[in-house]
Amino acid sequence: MCIEFGREICGDLSHAETREWIVTNGMGGYASGTVAGLLTRRYHGLLVAALKPPLGRTLLLTKLDEMALYDGQAYALYTDRWANDIVAPQGYRHIERFTLEGTIPTWRFAYANALVEKRIWMQQGANTTYVQYTLKRATQPLTLTLKALVNYRDYHGSTQSNGWGMSIDPISQGISVIAYPDATPIYLLSDRATVTPAHNWYYNFELAIEQYRGLSDREDHLHAATFEVTLHPGEAVTFVASTEKQPNLDGETALKLRRTQEQRLINLWKGNQPGNGNHGNTPAWVNRLVLAADQFIVDRPLPDEPSGKTIIAGYHWFGDWGRDTMISLPGLTIATGRAEIARAILRTFANYVDQGMLPNRFPDADEQPEYNTVDATLWYFEALRLYYNATDDDELLRELFPVLADMIDWHCRGTRYNIHLDSADGLLYAGEAGVQLTWMDAKVGDWVVTPRIGKPIEINA
Template sequence: MIALGRQVCGDLAAASAREWLVTDGLGGYAMGTVSGLRTRRYHGLLVVAEPGGSARRLGLAAIEPVVRIGDRTVRLATDEWAGGSVDPAGHRHLAEFRIDEGVPRWRWDLGDVVVQREIAMAHGRAAAGVLFTVVRAPHEITLELTPLCTWRDAHGERTAYGEPAVAAAADGFVFEDAYRVTGPGWRPGGDWYHGVYAREEAARGLNAVEDLWAAGRFEAGLASGGTAEITAAATPFDGALPAAAGLVAAARKRARKLVRQAGVRDPAGRQLAIAADQFVVDTPAGPAAVAGYPWFGEWSRDLMTSFEGLFLSTNRHADARAVLLRAGATVSEGMLANTADTGTLEYNTADGALWFVHAIGRYAAVTGDLDTVHALAGPVVEILTRHRDGTRFGIAADPADGLLSQGKPGFALTWMDARVDGRPVTERRGKAVELNALWISALASAAELLGSAEFAAYADRAAASFRRRFVRPYGAGLFDVVDGPAGDDPAVRPNQLLAVSLPHAPIRDAAPVSACAPLLTSLGLRSLAPSEPAYRGVHRGGPAERDAAYHQGTVWPWLIGPYADACARLGLPTAGLLDGLELHLAEWGLGSVSETAEGDAPHAATGCPFQAWSVAELLRARRLLAA
């Protein structure tokens, strides 16, 4: 599915803009670019996660390969330094890059010598394997491999101070008691690589320079067909570490199993099934999902929005059940904790719990497992009752019309939650359109699943109020927010699609879909129409600039799911709707779908290169439109 030749691999800009990812099923990962250039502070071969991925530490940053062919020396790494120099420039020798059953593979063409590298991680353990193979050589060559090391928070940098603690271990070393690296012919050394530069961090307005410790080198003499294996593993690492070749073989075997389980046969479907697995993580409390790589951990809103695509569209029903039961046990005052990425649990989302009820309904529809639904009846009733009567942040149903209102000054509680200098960009206080679509659908779903006449009546009342309050005249679609501090907001946003797309949607005509026509792109939907005064078509620059554009025109691929639902429900044409996103699998975060893209054409990808709900909704939409 993913294969790049010399014209991309040898072009530093093109090859460095394409990233690869492998994960350990715990929230940790290995990640980098096709060129081998570390363009982000987050790139490395061993990034270790705390449970759920809420915090990560970067360990083994890179392995620098050098090939000696007689008197000839070829450096295969690609490094950039503060000041702008690129040295070495091994990408010039890179003839091929592939992702083969989820395993990234490079081949350097050195004339009559071809060297290959493959990278994989253990599943369920913070361990990575790097396998070098001499594909072709007329005689023995020497391969030297220098590990570049650090141990720091993944969101930061580390600069040289003293010498790090490096202890000898069998076939390698232990770095600062945090992780162990093993391989052939270990020769201890030690030197700082000063001024390593990450160009993507500079583009994001962040610190871009750090120092890395070259701990020594591994060395092997290899003939054609020979291999050299490097394994890095975080604590505990007693005994022999798993062989890199075994990790690569196991990763491919797991990928084949995931594809079979998902029941997909086409190349895009196979790749998406593997991509979905990258977000699913095991935690001490059960399975969950990381929202995106490289910087997000678990977010309940993202998890529940992604639920159907990640778990049901891939036939992972046992995991789906466990996710729901785990979430149900965490309900507090009718809400789900949104994230622990800031270090503490935060109950700051007005829609996460409603997406949870939606996920339960979809689980029941797909699996028929009503026993699990009944086990979750208590949390569902608590969610709906507290939302009706009132809970945190002013979330409550208006007694006058049954519609859900929310908001507190200084907070952004919907999915459009960006802030600049602590102030929300799109506060959306009042009765937001997608929240009320979710509210009505949740009430109706609970009424069906639990046999509640009370919820059914409340759903009918809220739906009637919705049609009376949100529908704009002359077929102009729906208001984005009604009864807000400034009155009703007619801004053209994609949120109105949920009023047509959800299983118990209150709207059954095409006006919202037609209104969203200016939002549609080949990579998803813009978050605001270009005709709106607040529209921003560029999503780049420093944190404040990017956050100001985040929901003001930036394209979101996940919204293709609600758009596809609405079109399918109304019988509107969908030919070619997903083609751009399927092509996107080979454009940026390779084999996956980005978090966002710029509103202005050509819609350059932005945000996380690997985003859970983007992958999940493409998976779900493909299955929906193929039915």
């Protein structure tokens, strides 16, 4: 079930920096980067926390700069690109192999006769990232130092330090970082490494993809602490970044929980297949799809429904969109044996119906939902139909029937954006100047690129 790259990819920066990985926490938060370990996007980071799930995504821990001292020599495991395309150090040259084990990115760094293995994963349901290092092979002890580079900004943003002073305090087994008085604390911890607090800004990281996109491509990050540990062959150390004050620091237990969660998802899919559920010969790519499907399913808690669910429209920068959620719901939930998640999503979105319409999107800044979509409501009916066909859930149908009737009533008599049923031909009309309502929704300033005012064909098909 692994995706694997050898030295031919990992040792070539032009390839290694274009292979990206992502791990998620089921809340909208994630960790993401490149195989090379190089930052190329403003969206990369080891802890991008969803502070208001599933949104409020905030870059907290950018990266770890790792050095290994072995047999009297210092080796960099990390790679940085600075202003004017200067790449230093070039730790990617030591990557022997990169493997995606389920959803867990894993690197093997080789230098001299030593081999260090690195894994990254997140705790499900928590803004907590684990980075574990294991000395797999060596003839003597190896000392590992980790420089933790932090930030505190919206994940769409960019930081220039400008003398920004964060509060960094030692705590048991690590440090806490508070960016400003009302900020959520960041806890950087380790099960066995010693920690030395710091406060040094690193300037002018260059982000190649942002440069390509024509956006701001320089950023500063704060070195908040250095963690250090000496490992003997077979030993491991775990680094944890979290918004939780006391996360589990037992790396082996946390890793086992993540792997158990992945196996549970695969078993749910297998149990939902025709026959006796014995699908031991399932191609590995199918299992990967099942696990990838789960990465898009996230929490959207409601005041009276803390177990609310939704679907992220895509990483890195999309939130949850009504149209995308309803289109993808059958494949991500019903086909994977998770009808209860589909049910939760349908109930969650029913709470946001307004004037007979499903939201188009939820803005990042925790504002009111935007309703500029003519088809999300129609896709809701289709998603519910497919759910009911798979489950015969009469109880949910009875619960949602008043919502469905209200949707139909609003569309018949007319709702916002001039969406209404034309009594002359029975077709849905939609649109007014300055508003995009279909999937062709590009808008630049006040210019709607594809207005489509009238009776779009796919809306009435």
